[in-house]
Amino acid sequence: MKTTISQVAKHVGEEVTIGAWLANKRSSGKIAFLQLRDGTGFIQGVVVKAEVEEAVFQAAKNITQETSLYVTGTVAEDTRSPFGYELQVKGLEVIHESTDFPITPKEHGTEFLMDHRHLWLRSKKQHAVMKIRNEIIRSTYQFFNDHDYVKIDPPILTGSSAEGTTELFHTKYFDEEAYLSQSGQLYMEAAAMAFGKVFSFGPTFRAEKSKTRRHLIEFWMIEPEMAFVEHEESLEIQEQYVSFIAQSVLENCKLELDILERDTDKLAKIQAPFPRITYDEAIDLLKEKGFDDIEWGEDFGAPHETAIAESFDKPVFITHYPAEIKAFYMKPDPNRPDVVLCADLIAPEGYGEVIGGSQRIDDLALMEQRYQEHNLTGDAYQWYLELRKYGSVPHSGFGLGLERTVAWFAGVEHVRETIPFPRLLNRLYP
Structure with missing residues (x-):
């Protein structure tokens, strides 16, 4: 048999x-x-x-x-x-018969293993990481299907950007300017106005010259968008989703977690609700921890996120960032317009931000003002403005980075091991 x-x-x-x-x-x-x-x-x-x-x-x-x-x-x-x-x-x-297989049981350097990634994937630990990745993907579909979301596929080639063009890969689309997508979010907002609750899962690209253990040039994102959902409800959905996929990995990847020697007690703590602090409170916390140079209005880097996460035994939401350091489409807090209704979810153990999300601006006049402030007057964004013109509603969404989440759940230090064939600053092979 x-x-x-x-x-x-x-x-x-x-x-x-x-x-x-x-x-x-x-x-x-x-x-x-x-x-x-x-x-x-x-x-x-x-x-x-x-x-x-x-x-x-x-x-x-x-x-x-x-x-x-x-x-x-x-x-x-x-x-x-x-x-x-x-x-x-x-x-x-x-x-x-295989002869002279290059990856032997002895120790090999990272660059050697990355050069032979097509063969390194066969090893037991790499196999375990990919199985955990697969379980996160499987349980993602289960969560959103069970909650009546519709899977929508946004384009990869776009004529505009979601958050500015400085980190976009530029290309020619016949006689037009085009970019590789850095997020499907704008298109998912259009889909939410048609289907109510939607999600996408696909590759995104950032032309960011970073070599940190948290960054890839090409990575995959899960991006839900929800009509008639405001900021607080969105946070609840996010923590329910992350809790669900974490428990699915714990239940269905026991052998893989054992192979990776993952401390499963830490994964077991990933259960809603998650603690929440405002950006203001995060600044105060960092100053207490010795980050005397951090000033209100600055974005947080990896050391800041790690220090904040160390104060909690679960993932933590940082909410209400200054409007000036966030994307043009995020809705200002009605009680305090200098901050926006947004949140980043920071993972423990130094894995950093795994989710970024916000309530979106639904007011046409305010969005037109944002267009002027960010010089978004071209035809490429006209369709996005029209979403506020024809039956606008309160809506929210978020994006979860798959590879950072895999690294977190698997206990892998570097995201380059969490995608089958990583694209890094100096690596386009294999």
Whole structure:
């Protein structure tokens, strides 16, 4: 019977055949242990010399790393293994022999591993990170589908930007100027006026010359937008969503979290409600912590976010930032127009901002004023202005950066390991 490693629990005591690759091995004179992977998981194959034909045992001893093969054997429970099962091998059939595989069990430098990213993805830890990424994506769709959101796909090529053009990739669109999208938000606002509650999930691009562990040039964002939803309700939706995907990872990625040696107690604390502080309170907190140079009106950098997060054992919302350092579309606080109805969600453990969101301006006259202040008078933004002209309503939205969230949940230091093929400041290969 042909099966996969992820399904062997259904076949205990049965003889099965698995198509796999050899990840690693060790052997003695009488027994060989084969670490096998098939994309769905990892399992140990045990080859006992006295129980197989001599040719099979010799093949097991001589097989090389990343050789592809069909392995036939009996599934047995193994309480010593985190996976819980092993394969008692009876037969091997080599499909393709791999020679001189460049990534060996020894230590390799980061640049070497990134140059061989197409092969590094096969390793157990990288596999675990990608499985956690996949679970976040799966549970994201589940959350929004269960709450009656409609998935809408905004364009990647755009004629305008969401937050200024300084960090956009510029290109030619035949005879017009165009950019790679840095956010689908403006288009999601249009979709929300048609469908009520929507979300997008897709790639975004930032031409930002940053080399920090939190930054990528190309990354993926989940961007919900909601009609008839104001600031406070939006915060509640955000914390419910983050709590849901965190608990889904805890429940469905136990083996992967174990492989990564993740402290799951910290993930278990990611449950709504989350604490909230205003930007004003955050400034005061930073000054108490020794950041004497921070002044009101300045944006927070990574050290500031980390220091703020250390004061809480859950993710924390920082709300009501100064209007002058936030995007043109954010709605001012009616009681205090110099700050806007917005929030950043700061993750603990130094992972920084994972969500940025706000209530959007719904007043036509105020948006026209913002257009003048930001020189957004061109035709490229006319359609966005019209959303306030024809049946405007209060609405809010937010964007969650997938890779930062994966890094946080997986306990990975650098976001370059949280996307299959990262695009960094000096890396476009492989």
